[in-house]
Amino acid sequence: MLSSLTGYYSFLCIRLKMQFEELTKQVNSVVTFNKNYDYLLGIYKKINNEMSFLDKCFSYSAFVVVLSSMVGLFQTGYSLIFFARENIFRYAYLCVSGTIYLCFLVIVIVAASETARSTPVARDAILSFPGKFPSRYKEIKFLLKTNLNRKSRLTLWETYAIKRSLLVTALGRNFNCYIWQD
Numbered sequence: 450m451l452s453s454l455t456g457y458y459s460f461l462c463i464r465l466k467m468q469f470e471e472l473t474k475q476v477n478s479v480v481t482f483n484k485n486y487d488y489l490l491g492i493y494k495k496i497n498n499e500m501s502f503l504d505k506c507f508s509y510s511a512f513v514v515v516l517s518s519m520v521g522l523f524q525t526g527y528s529l530i531f532f533a534r535e536n537i538f539r540y541a542y543l544c545v546s547g548t549i550y551l552c553f554l555v556i557v558i559v560a561a562s563e564t565a566r567s568t569p570v571a572r573d574a575i576l577s578f579p580g581k582f583p584s585r586y587k588e589i590k591f592l593l594k595t596n597l598n599r600k601s602r603l604t605l606w607e608t609y610a611i612k613r614s615l616l617v618t619a620l621g622r623n624f625n626c627y628i629w630q631d
Contacts, residue, residue: 451517454510458514458557459561461507462564462603465496466563468499472489472492472493472574476571479581486581486582486589489575497601500568504601508604508607511603512605519622522551529547558613562612564603565610568600575597
């Protein structure tokens with residue numbers, strides 16, 4: 450269950466990241482004025498809505514994956530410290546399960562944080578339209594104000610924004626617990 454959820458969530462995050470990067474390339478390549486800004490603004494709005502929908506539908510699932518992975522890593526580390534010395538097979542089992550939990554955690558957080566990092570880049574590129582077309586400055590500024598009124602982000606259960614620092618914090622917390630137990 451966790452593996453399919455992790456794979457699907459990371460696939461959707463990577464797809465959104467690629468769409469934001471492609472949009473940024475298209476916005477930066479707009480040289481002449483031909484109403485292309487309206488089309489690109491519509492694409493940005495569509496991708497932003499997809500990201501909001503992803504967060505709305507999968508924020509709880511991402512939270513469950515991260516929490517389950519953290520609990521699994523803690524349990525695996527605790528068992529490795531206190532019980533793995535008795536049996537080599539148990540030691541091997543714990544190492545494999547710890548690696549799997551670590552992979553789930555890393556995949557979800559890295560995919561979501563990379564998507565979150567590409568979002569402001571695309572937004573800034575879209576916000577640069579008025580400077581690229583000075584003759585239509587007021588018209589474009591009005592379109593941007595009406596269409597870009599909210600920022601989307603990927604969260605864990607709609608409470609905590611996913612950033613790369615979450616991975617460092619989560620792993621540091623687990624390793625800190627292991628050090629104090631030993």
